[in-house]
Structures are given as C-alpha cells and as structure tokens.
Amino acid sequence: VHLVQSTAEVGKPGATLRIxxxxxxxxxxxxxxxxxxxxxxxxxxxxxxxxxxDGQQIFAEKFRDTVTMTAxxxxxxxxxxxxxxxxxxTAVFFCATGTLQHNLLDHxxxxxxxxxxx
Amino acid sequence: SYGVTQPPSVSVAPGxxxxxxxxxxxxxxxxxxxxQQRPGQAPVLVVYDESDRPSGIPDRFSGSNSGDTATLxxxxxxxxxxxxxxxxxxxxxxxxxxxxGGTKLTVL
Numbered sequence: 001v002h003l004v005q006s007t008a009e010v011g012k013p014g015a016t017l018r019i020x021x022x023x024x025x026x027x028x029x030x031x032x033x034x035x036x037x038x039x040x041x042x043x044x045x046x047x048x049x050x051x052x053x054d055g056q057q058i059f060a061e062k063f064r065d066t067v068t069m070t071a072x073x074x075x076x077x078x079x080x081x082x083x084x085x086x087x088x089x090t091a092v093f094f095c096a097t098g099t100l101q102h103n104l105l106d107h108x109x110x111x112x113x114x115x116x117x118x
Numbered sequence: 119s120y121g122v123t124q125p126p127s128v129s130v131a132p133g134x135x136x137x138x139x140x141x142x143x144x145x146x147x148x149x150x151x152x153x154q155q156r157p158g159q160a161p162v163l164v165v166y167d168e169s170d171r172p173s174g175i176p177d178r179f180s181g182s183n184s185g186d187t188a189t190l191x192x193x194x195x196x197x198x199x200x201x202x203x204x205x206x207x208x209x210x211x212x213x214x215x216x217x218x219g220g221t222k223l224t225v226l
Contacts, residue, residue, distance in 0.1 A: 034215070043220040044153075044161065044204055060214060094160055103208035103215065104151045106172060108160040 001025040003095050003109035010115045011085045019112045021078040021095030028071070029053040031097045033078040034105055035069060039091040047093075050078060085116045120144050122207055124218040131226045136192040138221045140205030143186075145216065147207035150188035152181060155220075156201045164203075165190060192223075200225050 002024045011017040021033060035047040048059040052071035059067070068081040082089050093112050096105035123141045130136040140150060150168050153161035164175050168183040180191045192199055205218040 036217075043202075044155075044206075044217045046215050046217060058214065096161075100163075100166065100172065101149075103149055104163060104166050104206065105153075105161075105215070106163045106166070108162070111160050 001097070001099055001107040003097065003107055005093075005095060005109040005112045008113040008115070010117060011082070011089075012118055013085055013087070013116060015085050017082045017085060017089075017114060019080045019082070019093055019095075019114070021080070021109050023076045023078065023097070026097075026099055028076040029073055031099055032102065033069070033071060034096045034098075035067070035080045036094045036096060036105075037091050038094065038111075039088075044094075047080075052078065082114065087116050089114060090116045121216055122205055122218040124203075124205060124221045126219070127222045127224060129224040129226055130195050132195060132197065134195055136190075136195050136199070136223055138190040138192075138203050138205075138223065140188045140190070140218050141186055142188070142207065145207065146210040147216075148210065149208065150181070150183065151206045152179075152190045153204045153206065154199075154201045155204065161204065195223075195225055197225050199223060 004022045006020040029052045032049040034049045037045045047063045050069035050071050057069045071078045095109040098104045100106045152165040154164045155161040164179045165181040169181040178193045182189045202220045204220045
C-alpha cells in the first residue's frame with residue numbers, strides 16, 4: 001500500500017488550493033481516505049474522510065464549511081480542497097487509509113506542506 | 119472534558135521502559151491505537167486494539183488497558199525511539215476518529 005501526495009504549495013488568503021493523494025497497492029474503493037491536519041508544532045487533527053466507492057464525505061464539525069474531499073476512481077486519487085484560505089490553514093496535511101480495520105489509519109501519505117501567504 | 123488525554127511529555131533513560139498513558143474521558147470507544155511520529159515524518163501505526171502490533175513493528179512496542187486508561191509500553195528504549203506518540207480512538211457516538219494531544223518521548 002502506498003499513498004503519494006502532491007508537493008508543497010503556497011496559496012494566497014481567500015484562494016482555493018487542492019492537494020492530491022494517489023493510492024496504489026490495494027483496491028481503492030474498498031477503504032476510506034482520511035485527511036489529517038498538523039499545524040506547526042501542534043498535534044494531529046482529523047478533518048474528515050471520503051468514501052471512494054460513492055464519494056460520500058464525513059466531516060469533523062470544525063472543517064465542514066471550509067474543505068471539500070473527493071475521490072477519482074479512474075486514477076485512484078483522492079483530493080482535498082482547502083477553500084477560502086486563511087493563515088490558520090498553514091499546516092502539513094496528511095492523507096491516510098485503514099486497510100487493517102476501518103477504525104484506524106495504518107497507511108499514511110508523506111504529507112503536504114501548505115503555506116498561506118500574500 | 120470530552121475525548122482522550124495524554125501527558126505532554128515523558129522522559130526515560132536508555133534501556134529502560136517507557137509508559138505513555140491515554141485517558142478516555144466520557145467517550146464511548148472500541149479499541150485504542152497508537153502512532154509514532156518522528157520529526158518531519160508521517161505518523162506510523164505501532165500498536166492497535168490496545169496491544170496488537172502491525173507487521174514490521176518490533177515486539178518492544180506493546181500496550182495495555184485498564185478501565186479508562188490505555189498505555190503504550192516501550193521496552194529497551196533507545197535514542198531512535200525519541201518521537202511524538204499519539205493515541206487514537208473511534209468515537210462511537212459521532213462515528214469519527216479522535217486523536218489524543220500527543221506525548222513527546224525524550225530519551226535522556
């Protein structure tokens with residue numbers, strides 16, 4: 001199982017920025033893709049998940065109105081859109097999946113650093 | 119408070135045993151999982167369901183559970199074990215994962 005994320009991005013306040021996560025080594029539609037945020041010097045914060053099989057999104061309440069999660073089954077790639085960027089979005093974002101069990105994250109992408117700066 | 123709580127830091131001498139607790143506060147869960155995160159790297163699952171190990175994780179890593187507190191146990195601690203460790207549970211009420219705040223393990 002391998003999750004490869006897009007490289008570091010810089011975005012301007014108010015803009016939208018997209019991060020990608022390409023999956024390989026397993027059946028993409030069989031397992032959720034989760035997104036986890038880590039602000040500088042802070043802990044792990046779960047943002048939400050997308051079910052690649054049907055596109056259903058489940059959000060942590062804090063992120064419901066600011067992010068969109070999608071999955072493209074033709075390329076086995078998941079996407080996280082960060083909408084209306086603010087300085088609070090400066091962080092590393094990880095995608096992850098749970099193949100052992102649905103309630104854990106046993107494979108992680110390498111992380112994508114997003115910097116919001118005007 | 120609601121969720122899971124970890125101490126910010128734990129220190130241990132080389133060769134000794136580190137114990138990192140994770141206290142569940144008014145949260146209904148099934149299973150506690152532990153992740154190791156070295157600086158600049160992605161987290162790695164080291165223990166799941168309180169005491170099981172994924173393949174490739176050395177048996178120095180184990181866990182226990184007593185009442186509302188799960189504990190990650192690392193025996194024969196070495197400098198390479200210095201990292202942040204996070205517990206994670208699945209909240210049965212919201213059907214979502216919840217992470218603890220993380221514990222920085224320092225090897226003296």
